[in-house]
Amino acid sequence: MAETDAALELRDLSFAYPGREAILSKSSSLNLKIPRGEILALVGPSAVGKSTLLHLMAGHLQPQSGEVRRQGPTLVIYQKDALLPWLSVEENLQFAMTYALGASQSAEHEREALIQAFQLGSHMSLFPRELSGGLRQRVEVARALLAGAEILLMDEPFSALDALTRVRVRQETFQILRRRRTTVVLVTHDLLEAAQVADRVLILAPNPCQVKNELRLQGEIPRQMTGADFQQSFQKLNQFALESEQAEVAR
Amino acid sequence: MNVQRVSHQFLLPSVSVFLLGALWWWATASDAASVWPTPVDVARAFLSEWQSQRLWADWWASMSRILLGAGLAMVLGIGLGTLCWANATMRSALRPLVDFLRFVSPISWIPLAILWFGIGDLPVVFLIFVSVIFPMTIATMSALENMPQLLPRVAQDFRLSRSSTMLEVILPAVWPDLLTAMRVMLGMAWVVMVAAEMIAGKQGLGFGIHDARNGMRIDLVILYMLLIGATGWCMDRGLRWMQSRPRWRWKNG
Numbered sequence: 001m002a003e004t005d006a007a008l009e010l011r012d013l014s015f016a017y018p019g020r021e022a023i024l025s026k027s028s029s030l031n032l033k034i035p036r037g038e039i040l041a042l043v044g045p046s047a048v049g050k051s052t053l054l055h056l057m058a059g060h061l062q063p064q065s066g067e068v069r070r071q072g073p074t075l076v077i078y079q080k081d082a083l084l085p086w087l088s089v090e091e092n093l094q095f096a097m098t099y100a101l102g103a104s105q106s107a108e109h110e111r112e113a114l115i116q117a118f119q120l121g122s123h124m125s126l127f128p129r130e131l132s133g134g135l136r137q138r139v140e141v142a143r144a145l146l147a148g149a150e151i152l153l154m155d156e157p158f159s160a161l162d163a164l165t166r167v168r169v170r171q172e173t174f175q176i177l178r179r180r181r182t183t184v185v186l187v188t189h190d191l192l193e194a195a196q197v198a199d200r201v202l203i204l205a206p207n208p209c210q211v212k213n214e215l216r217l218q219g220e221i222p223r224q225m226t227g228a229d230f231q232q233s234f235q236k237l238n239q240f241a242l243e244s245e246q247a248e249v250a251r
Numbered sequence: 252m253n254v255q256r257v258s259h260q261f262l263l264p265s266v267s268v269f270l271l272g273a274l275w276w277w278a279t280a281s282d283a284a285s286v287w288p289t290p291v292d293v294a295r296a297f298l299s300e301w302q303s304q305r306l307w308a309d310w311w312a313s314m315s316r317i318l319l320g321a322g323l324a325m326v327l328g329i330g331l332g333t334l335c336w337a338n339a340t341m342r343s344a345l346r347p348l349v350d351f352l353r354f355v356s357p358i359s360w361i362p363l364a365i366l367w368f369g370i371g372d373l374p375v376v377f378l379i380f381v382s383v384i385f386p387m388t389i390a391t392m393s394a395l396e397n398m399p400q401l402l403p404r405v406a407q408d409f410r411l412s413r414s415s416t417m418l419e420v421i422l423p424a425v426w427p428d429l430l431t432a433m434r435v436m437l438g439m440a441w442v443v444m445v446a447a448e449m450i451a452g453k454q455g456l457g458f459g460i461h462d463a464r465n466g467m468r469i470d471l472v473i474l475y476m477l478l479i480g481a482t483g484w485c486m487d488r489g490l491r492w493m494q495s496r497p498r499w500r501w502k503n504g
Contacts, residue, residue: 060404075408082401085501086423095419099409129501147409 007151007183008034008057008074012066015056022064023049024056025208029066032202032211036071036150037181039174039221041194043241044204044212050187053209054153057185072150072183073101079156081136083128089139090124093146102148111146117176118142133161134169141173151183158193167225170196174222191241195234197222203244212244288470293477296470305459310478312454313444316372320379321440325433328384332391333417342392349388357382357443365451374451375444382443383436390432394425427494427502434490441483456482 010032016022024030030053034040042050055061057068058076083092093111115121118138128136137157144152158166174197177184188194194201198217205212215236219229272290279289288296300306331349335342360381364374402424406416448457456479463471493499 058408060407076404078401078404080401082405084402084405084420084423086426086498096409099411099415101410127497127501 005035006033006069007036007038007071008032008185009069009071010057010066011069013056013063013068014065015052015061015063022208023052024063026065030210034183034185036183038199039177039184039186039197041186041188041198041201042204043188043191043194043201043237044209045206046189048204048206049209050204051155054155054185054187058153070151073148074151074153075101075144075147075149077137077140077144077152077154077157079159081128081133081140083136083140083143085128088125088127089120089131092128092139092143096143096147100146100148114142114146118172132165134165137161137169138173141177145176145180145182149182152177152185154184154186156188157186159190167196171222178221191234191237195223195230195237196225201237201240203241205244213240215240286467286469288473292470293473296468296474300471300474306474306478309454309456309459309475310482312372312452313448313456314482316375316455317379317437317440317444320376320444321383321437324380324383324440325387325436328387329391329429331384332388333395333421335388336392336395349385352381353385353389358446361447361450364447370451371453375447375455378447378451379440379444383440386439387432387436390436391425391429394428394432395421397428398424427499430490430494430499434487434494437486437490438483441479441486445479
């Protein structure tokens with residue numbers, strides 16, 4: 001893939017929090033290229049540095065060495081929803097239009113299309129605390145897209161939802177993201193989630209954070225959980241995760 | 252509106268006010284020679300003061316002082332608290348001073364206020380101001396420190412300017428806490444104002460009580476007390492109403 005096609009690129013990245021052991025060391029610095037429109041899942045155990053990596057990608061943290069190149073407006077979708085609680089759904093969307101990240105502000109028809117796609121029409125006058133967890137996440141993704149985000153960095157965005165809602169909201173959200181060719185980096189510890197929505201999965205190992213395994217998955221995204229593509233992807237992913245775990249224990 | 256809500260909002264408070272009035276009536280009406288006025292005496296005093304315009308002149312003098320003194324102190328307190336929160340140097344320099352001054356009773360400033368500003372509006376406004384600004388600064392800092400940390404991050408993600416971050420995100424994020432602080436401060440300022448007007452005022456509700464006591468008009472003393480309580484209650488209800496708006500209720504569920 002040509003270099004210019006990368007929506008997000010990490011080059012020789014190293015990072016340590018002040019006074020603590022390096023999360024990304026210089027000796028095994030991270031290089032990563034994420035093509036435009038790809039959905040990449042970062043999978044790994046707790047405290048491996050997944051969220052730190054995401055904050056480096058977002059520009060919230062500055063690397064000690066190396067660089068992060070973002071080719072397009074980028075927004076983060078957090079684990080806990082980050083809607084402005086004093087604004088209604090409509091006003092939260094208006095906020096995104098007012099402070100759009102793209103060159104031009106989103107048009108009204110774009111707003112209407114997103115409201116329809118995320119089925120928000122009957123909730124526009126409600127405040128975030130009056131919405132279910134799944135609906136809040138849908139509003140947040142709609143807000144990000146309305147702001148013109150071409151790259152979404154998602155930090156376990158569905159982990160606060162119950163199991164059934166999680167599968168449904170994930171399915172609906174990624175259908176829209178794929179249709180719009182949005183580049184997504186999804187941090188998760190849920191292999192099911194990665195198997196359902198990712199083009200590519202990186203399995204991370206800790207101390208320091210490094211890519212232990214890389215796996216490309218086949219099939220149309222989001223994969224139907226009853227379909228063969230999903231079953232295959234999940235099995236493959238399980239096997240890879242197990243091998244990575246065994247290699248880590250042996251080390 | 253269900254029966255329980257109506258009973259808690261209107262019926263029970265009305266019953267307790269009625270019982271207090273009845274107790275007052277029973278305690279004063281039985282002795283005709285008593286200096287203590289009955290509720291009817293106070294109602295008569297109200298009518299005569301209403302006609303003479305003095306009651307409203309005193310009420311407005313107090314209201315204008317509280318609006319000026321407490322309003323200015325709240326605005327500056329929010330500004331100072333924000334400055335201390337945002338700037339570590341300012342915090343280190345000012346926090347101990349603000350903490351110290353917060354514990355100096357506003358009443359203890361009365362001699363200095365009279366020496367500096369004489370008798371009249373200014374010393375009272377000054378005393379209201381000092382009673383509010385230091386606690387308001389601390390309350391603002393505390394609200395900012397306890398703000399959900401994701402919200403400033405959202406402003407950063409959307410690349411808001413500093414002024415937009417402050418006006419569109421930070422201030423609304425702490426507004427429910429500031430409203431609570433304002434309710435507390437306003438109650439405190441109201442108490443200080445009455446005391447200050449008794450000593451350093453030439454007009455106002457506090458001065459009205461002082462003047463009525465000198466003339467042994469206990470009916471007027473009670474009338475002014477009732478007006479002070481009713482005005483304070485109304486101001487508090489106004490702020491409570493703001494707190495209960497759907498937009499600002501998110502912190503309390």
